[in-house]
Structure formats: C-alpha cells, structure tokens
Amino acid sequence: MKKNKSTRNTWRYMACFALIALVLVIASTFEELSRKVGFSSLPLPVNTSEEMRASLSEEPAMGATLYKFVFKFMSVNKLMEQVAEADTRRAALVEEIADRYSVSIEQDYIEGVNVYWLTPETIDPKHEDHLFINLHGGGYIMGAGMSSNNEAVLIAARGRIRVLSVDYRMPPDHPAPAGLNDVAVVWKYLLNFRPADSMALGGTSAGGGLTLGSTHMFKDLGLELPGALYVGTPGGDCHKTGDSHYTNEGNDRALISWHGVLRMVCGDIYPGELGADHPYVSPLRGEFENFPPSYLISGTRDLLLSDTVLVHRKLRRAGVEADLHVYEGQSHADYSTVWDSPESREHYAELNAFLLKHLR
Structure with a gap:
C-alpha cells in the first residue's frame, strides 16, 4: 500500500x-x-506626423514568418520579374514628382555609363558651383533607368542643387565590382572639370552602401575624395550584422527581414568576385580614416538601424565629422518613400544644411 x-x-x-x-x-x-x-x-507611433501615421496605418508590414516563407521558394528569375514591375511603377512616380517640383531630367552618358542630369527650376546661389552625385537605392538590383531618380528629384528640388544620378550596372548580370567601377569612372571624369570638395556623393539604402564602398575604392585608387557624403540607412555589411536585424525584424515594413531579398542579394547575387567580406561590398569591414564629413539617417523601426549606427561609430572613431539622424517610428527609408511628410522635408533640409556647411 x-x-x-x-x-x-x-x-x-x-x-x-x-x-x-x-x-x-x-x-x-x-x-x-x-x-x-x-x-x-506595435502601436502607431505617437510622436510622428499625421502623414507618417497614415502611411503606417495604410501599409503595415507583412509578417516576418510569411515573408521568409515566400522568399524561401523564390527563384532569382522570379525576383527579377518583380523588380522590373517595381521599376516601371517607380519610373512613373519619378516623372510625377519631377513635374510637381519643376525638376528637369536629361539623360546622358559619361564614359559609357548611363547618367541623368537633374536641374531644379531655381538653383540656390550658394549651390551655384556645387554638384550632388546620387547613387540610387534598391538593394543593388532595383532602380534601373528612369526609376533611379526617385530620391535624386527630392534632393534637387529641396536643396535647389544640380544632381547627377548614376544608373550604375547591377546584378545578377553585373555583380560587384561592376557598379563600383561605374561610379569610379564617373568620379574620375568629373574631377577633370570640378574641384572634389565642390561635389557631394550619396544615396539611400544600397546607394548608401555603394557610397561607402566607392569611397573606399577612391582611397585605394589615390583619388581626391568628395567634399561630403550622404549615407542614408546604408547596407553596411553583406552579413546579418547588428541588433536591429533581430529587434526590428517584422517591424520594418519595407525590408521586413534579412531572410528575404537581402539574403538573396548578399548571398547569391551581389558580391561577385570580391566576396561578401570585401570592404567595397561590406563597407563596415573597411577603414574609415580620412573619409569626408558624412551625414547619416535611419529610423527606430529600420532593419538597418544598426548598420547606420555602426558606420557612424566607425567614422567617429576614425576622427571623421559625422552627423547621425534617427527618426521616431520610421522604417527603412520612409523619409524618401513618404516624401510629402514633414519628416521628409525636415530630413532634406538638414541634409542641405550639411552640404552648405561642407561643400566649397
């Protein structure tokens, strides 16, 4: 018992x-x-504009689990079909914004590289001798042709500055260093006609990463460097580096998760012969001594917030003047996609003030 x-x-x-x-x-x-x-x-952010909250409400993020499931079975060919469709839509938006802000766009070639000259209706006299070279975003695979000018239009209009947008070659047909080489070709050409410190170089997302990678290349080639850099929420590392890849997974409505487009691009499409560890491909892995003054921006919901923060710290530790701007409630590059919001106008005003301070 x-x-x-x-x-x-x-x-x-x-x-x-x-x-x-x-x-x-x-x-x-x-x-x-x-x-x-x-x-x-996440609740809608309280301390953002009505325009930003409305955008977040109308276009919430896809769940990270579903997003990763979709991309688990997506081929590169299927991805590029979607990219072509997105570029068509973005090209139409570029023309709409350019018309609204009275920015003219003229196609040209520099040493065989397709470029676009963007000229605002009125140029600020302080920018009369300045030029902004824009490298478009799009994960190193999007933004071909006219669609490459989506942010260039805003920079030209809001800064009242001439902009040269570089339609650099992209994978899968042209992996690194093809795009970097195009940027270097354009930069060498411009140096024949303009002082280096009268020009700024920059862009958002892949454009920010390419800005940093190109500057590493300029240094290695012994070229004079731009007077200022614009580094918008950059792809700093072609690896899953930094806290925000985990803390903001599913909270970033644009990128959503590293295990999607970013993994496909960094793992299979972009690095090419250089490899994912090369500083031209993963700029965080390079040295930042003697870099130009740099303006950086990200948001609290941005998957690449850590990339931006880590680049900023490396610049500061190298003794480079670098301003970091982080906006409440913003996902990846919301400042350029929600372009009619107060936050967007504030950002480009801040960027313009930075350019006026550093360009000669």
Whole structure:
C-alpha cells in the first residue's frame, strides 16, 4: 500500500513537472510568435506626423514568418520579374514628382555609363558651383533607368542643387565590382572639370552602401575624395550584422527581414568576385580614416538601424565629422518613400544644411 501511494506521488510529481514544462514551451512559443508578428504588435507611433501615421496605418508590414516563407521558394528569375514591375511603377512616380517640383531630367552618358542630369527650376546661389552625385537605392538590383531618380528629384528640388544620378550596372548580370567601377569612372571624369570638395556623393539604402564602398575604392585608387557624403540607412555589411536585424525584424515594413531579398542579394547575387567580406561590398569591414564629413539617417523601426549606427561609430572613431539622424517610428527609408511628410522635408533640409556647411 505504501508502495502504491509512493508510486502515485511520483507520478503526480512527474505530471506536475511535465505540465510546467509544457506551459514553459507554450509561453516560449507565444513569446517567439509575438516577436515574429512584428509590426502588428506595435502601436502607431505617437510622436510622428499625421502623414507618417497614415502611411503606417495604410501599409503595415507583412509578417516576418510569411515573408521568409515566400522568399524561401523564390527563384532569382522570379525576383527579377518583380523588380522590373517595381521599376516601371517607380519610373512613373519619378516623372510625377519631377513635374510637381519643376525638376528637369536629361539623360546622358559619361564614359559609357548611363547618367541623368537633374536641374531644379531655381538653383540656390550658394549651390551655384556645387554638384550632388546620387547613387540610387534598391538593394543593388532595383532602380534601373528612369526609376533611379526617385530620391535624386527630392534632393534637387529641396536643396535647389544640380544632381547627377548614376544608373550604375547591377546584378545578377553585373555583380560587384561592376557598379563600383561605374561610379569610379564617373568620379574620375568629373574631377577633370570640378574641384572634389565642390561635389557631394550619396544615396539611400544600397546607394548608401555603394557610397561607402566607392569611397573606399577612391582611397585605394589615390583619388581626391568628395567634399561630403550622404549615407542614408546604408547596407553596411553583406552579413546579418547588428541588433536591429533581430529587434526590428517584422517591424520594418519595407525590408521586413534579412531572410528575404537581402539574403538573396548578399548571398547569391551581389558580391561577385570580391566576396561578401570585401570592404567595397561590406563597407563596415573597411577603414574609415580620412573619409569626408558624412551625414547619416535611419529610423527606430529600420532593419538597418544598426548598420547606420555602426558606420557612424566607425567614422567617429576614425576622427571623421559625422552627423547621425534617427527618426521616431520610421522604417527603412520612409523619409524618401513618404516624401510629402514633414519628416521628409525636415530630413532634406538638414541634409542641405550639411552640404552648405561642407561643400566649397
């Protein structure tokens, strides 16, 4: 009888422990799911403009789990079909914004590289001798042709400055260093006609990463460097580096997760013969001594917030003047996509003030 009672107690203890373990597993699962649900678990930010909140409300992020599932089975060919469709839509938007802000766009070639000259209706007299060279974003695979001018139009209009937009070659047909070489060709050509410190170089996302990689290349080639850099939420590393790749997964409505376009591009498409560890491809892995003064921007929901912060710290540790701007509630490059918001206008005004301070 005692033995049976002891046995029953043992089973009770075992059942109790099993129940506790089950509860812990379920709690852990729900915790993991709540992290992966991402944006839907976040309230709309209070301290942003009505325009930004409306945009966030109308276009929430896809869940990270679903996003990763979709890209798990996507081929490069299918991805490039979607890229072509996106570029067509973006080209139409470029023409709409250019018309609204009275910015003229003229196609040209510099040493065989396709470029666009953007000229605002009125140029600020302080920018009369200045030129902004824009490297478009798009994950190193989007933004071909006219669609490459989406941010260039805003920079030209809001800064009242001439802009040269470089339609650099992109993978999968042209992996690195093809795009970098195009930027270097254009830069060498411009140096024949303009002082280096009268020109700024910059862009957003892949354009920010390419700005940093190109500057590493300019240094290696012994070229004079731009008077200022614009580094908008850059692809700093072709690896999953930094806290925000985890904390903002699913909260960033644009990039959503590294395990999608970013993984495909960095793992299979972009690095080419250089490899993902090369500083031209992953600029964070290079040295930043003697870099030009740099303006950086990101947002609290940006998947590449850590890339931006890490680049900023490397610049500061190298003794470079670098301004970091982080906006509340913004996902990746919201300042350029929600272009009619107060935050967007504020950002480009800040950028313009930085250019006026540093260009000669």
